[in-house]
Amino acid sequence: xxxxxxxxxxxxxxxxxxxxxxxxxxxxxxxxxxxxxxxxxxxxxxxxxxxxxxxxxxxxxxxxxxxxxxxxxxxxxxxxxxxxxxxxxxxxxxxxxxxxxxxxxxxxxxxxxxxxxxxxxxxxxxxxxxxxxxxxxxxxxxxxxxxxxxxxxxxxxxxxxxxxxxxxxxxxxxxxxxxxxxxxxxxxxxxxxxxxxxxxxxxxxxxxxxxxxxxxxxxxxxxxxxxxxxxxxxxxxxxxxxxxxxxxxxxxxx
Amino acid sequence: xxxxxxxxxxxxxxxxxxxxxxxxxxxxxxxxxxxxxxxxxxxxxxxxxxxxxxxxxxxxxxxxxxxxxxxxxxxxxxxxxxxxxxxxxxxxxxxxxxxxxxxxxxxxxxxxxxxxxxxxxxxxxxxxxxxxxxxxxxxxxxxxxxxxxxxxxxxxxxxxxxxxxxxxxxxxxxxxxxxxxxxxxxxxxxxxxxxxxxxxxxxxxxxxxxxxxxxxxxxxxxxxxxxxxxxxxxxxxxxxxxxxxxxxxxxxxxxxxxxxxxxxxxxxxxx
Numbered sequence: 001x002x003x004x005x006x007x008x009x010x011x012x013x014x015x016x017x018x019x020x021x022x023x024x025x026x027x028x029x030x031x032x033x034x035x036x037x038x039x040x041x042x043x044x045x046x047x048x049x050x051x052x053x054x055x056x057x058x059x060x061x062x063x064x065x066x067x068x069x070x071x072x073x074x075x076x077x078x079x080x081x082x083x084x085x086x087x088x089x090x091x092x093x094x095x096x097x098x099x100x101x102x103x104x105x106x107x108x109x110x111x112x113x114x115x116x117x118x119x120x121x122x123x124x125x126x127x128x129x130x131x132x133x134x135x136x137x138x139x140x141x142x143x144x145x146x147x148x149x150x151x152x153x154x155x156x157x158x159x160x161x162x163x164x165x166x167x168x169x170x171x172x173x174x175x176x177x178x179x180x181x182x183x184x185x186x187x188x189x190x191x192x193x194x195x196x197x198x199x200x201x202x203x204x205x206x207x208x209x210x211x212x213x214x215x216x217x218x219x220x221x222x223x224x225x226x227x228x229x230x231x232x233x234x235x236x237x238x239x240x241x242x243x244x245x246x247x248x249x250x251x252x253x254x
Numbered sequence: 255x256x257x258x259x260x261x262x263x264x265x266x267x268x269x270x271x272x273x274x275x276x277x278x279x280x281x282x283x284x285x286x287x288x289x290x291x292x293x294x295x296x297x298x299x300x301x302x303x304x305x306x307x308x309x310x311x312x313x314x315x316x317x318x319x320x321x322x323x324x325x326x327x328x329x330x331x332x333x334x335x336x337x338x339x340x341x342x343x344x345x346x347x348x349x350x351x352x353x354x355x356x357x358x359x360x361x362x363x364x365x366x367x368x369x370x371x372x373x374x375x376x377x378x379x380x381x382x383x384x385x386x387x388x389x390x391x392x393x394x395x396x397x398x399x400x401x402x403x404x405x406x407x408x409x410x411x412x413x414x415x416x417x418x419x420x421x422x423x424x425x426x427x428x429x430x431x432x433x434x435x436x437x438x439x440x441x442x443x444x445x446x447x448x449x450x451x452x453x454x455x456x457x458x459x460x461x462x463x464x465x466x467x468x469x470x471x472x473x474x475x476x477x478x479x480x481x482x483x484x485x486x487x488x489x490x491x492x493x494x495x496x497x498x499x500x501x502x503x504x505x506x507x508x509x510x511x512x513x514x515x516x517x518x519x520x521x522x523x524x525x
Binding site for chain 1: 404405406407416428430435436437438439441455456458459460462463469479480481482483484485486489491492493494495496497498499500501502503504505506511514515518519521522523
């Protein structure tokens with residue numbers, strides 16, 4: 001408890017201190033740009049500095065890092081250069097680490113705003129998050145998703161809007177990103193905002209065969225699963241859902 | 255079996271101590287050929303195993319000689335002659351080849367090399383369905399050499415290579431996951447252009463039936479699946495982004511569902 005109070009005090013002190021030296025220094029490159037350009041950070045989009053500095057957006061994030069205000073200023077490059085220079089190496093490393101974590105957490109909030117969704121839409125269209133490896137999904141672009149909103153629980157996963165399943169990222173560099181930096185709600189929000197981006201779901205599937213004959217157990221299961229699908233189709237048709245548009249089924253060719 | 259076979263065998267085993275000749279190991283250790291296992295030469299030398307392959311691969315004889323490393327030795331004229339004689343009994347093409355021997359020698363080596371790769375691939379597809387071949391593939395499977403399933407809930411299940419067609423030039427290789435029973439593309443681009451027929455359509459099925467314990471293991475695995483949520487709330491079925499693919503990863507769980515499952519034994523019942 002005492003620690004917490006001390007932390008709050010220091011952060012308040014930071015605010016006061018930084019008010020005095022509000023002039024922004026010229027960095028050769030912005031921190032965010034550097035962060036985004038780093039290898040393995042291809043999934044992240046650029047968060048507006050206006051969004052980061054708006055305190056309303058940071059509610060409940062204060063306690064996620066120490067010296068929260070300093071971290072925010074470090075991210076938007078408003079931290080005075082002399083402060084940075086006087087900082088011991090260890091503290092600087094900690095600051096960089098905190099900044100990355102903090103950026104991730106703001107990022108998770110930003111990408112479900114209108115602006116953030118637009119930026120992610122461009123990335124989705126460019127298939128920056130990779131494509132589904134499932135054969136019948138036909139190279140469907142994926143969407144990043146976390147399984148927890150708390151950092152440090154699990155790594156980022158990829159959601160395929162076509163088969164509605166969860167996949168591990170291809171590259172280990174991406175597989176080590178915290179899932180909380182994208183949040184659990186992102187793909188859901190994304191598809192709500194851009195329903196036309198929902199593909200038609202493929203119905204075709206694979207049953208292993210030996211010399212042309214399907215394996216019985218697997219074939220039986222696939223028949224049962226098809227039965228479940230037909231039941232769902234009936235239910236949806238009763239509710240007058242148009243299954244010929246996006247979100248419907250891509251039936252077998254021919 | 256003709257005496258020449260025995261001669262050939264003893265000659266090759268004298269030269270290099272292993273049972274394998276040179277071409278096959280070098281082909282299998284090439285970059286991007288990690289999915290191939292080594293086919294023993296005695297499997298290839300058995301003409302029964304080669305039935306009808308001569309019609310599918312151009313320059314069959316020369317390609318076969320290349321695979322078995324008989325070609326390099328044949329600058330020794332008499333032995334080269336031997337290998338042609340012995341084939342004459344079984345193969346009409348080779349007698350034709352013998353007539354235009356001068357002409358066939360001009361055939362570019364790279365064409366023969368290509369034909370040899372095709373032939374080896376087709377032999378490979380047959381070999382991996384034999385007991386010995388399944389054993390060799392199981393070893394690769396255990397070492398995750400075909401990669402692991404990208405699906406999160408499959409928990410890194412090993413994959414099995416699989417073709418969608420048994421003839422060359424139709425489809426590239428796919429990977430079958432015994433856990434989610436689905437088909438995936440290889441993660442690494444170096445496997446994306448491998449011919450699917452080199453593993454064949456029957457391999458995953460035969461593998462599953464041969465190693466029963468794999469099916470049992472998969473059955474015991476967790477059957478979790480994912481559902482999209484926004485702030486912890488499910489998305490309505492009627493919504494465009496509503497859940498439409500649940501069936502794909504669904505397994506019967508309640509008694510009612512098992513009854514339904516039993517009805518699906520031979521045909522799809524009317525819903």
